[in-house]
Amino acid sequence: QVQLVESGGGLVQAGGSLRLSCAASGLTFSKYGIAWFRQAPGKEREFVAGISWSGGTTYYAGSVKGRFTISRDNAKNTVYLQMNSLKPEESAVYYCARDQLPFGQARIASVYDYWGQGTQVTVSS
Helix, strand or coil: CCEEEEECCEEEECCCCEEEEEEEECCCHHHCCEEEEEECCCCCCEEEEEECCCCCCEEECCCCECCEEEEEECCCCEEEEEECCCCHHHCEEEEEEEECCCCCCCCCHHHEEEECCCEEEEEEC
């Protein structure tokens, strides 16, 4: 049974940093791309960042490029999202998801077949 469990969310002031973790089990982790999405109330789920199976290729939404960094540790079955210079409008539930392919490149949520329960990130102004 595939499980993805996010952690690391919380309350932070604007300009602050958080590091999210996504711990996976029940799958051969190193075969799959992983992505982070976020969803604010009343808004669609949006792609934030993705990483390929090896960690060698990463993808970012334009709005977070240069401030967020996605990485993975295949020995620990974990993907991380380091978020710096956070903005109030980035308050949302953040989800990690497994790509059905090794890439983590797709920006459409329907491509991803397993999702975590999400972790709340709140950025105060």
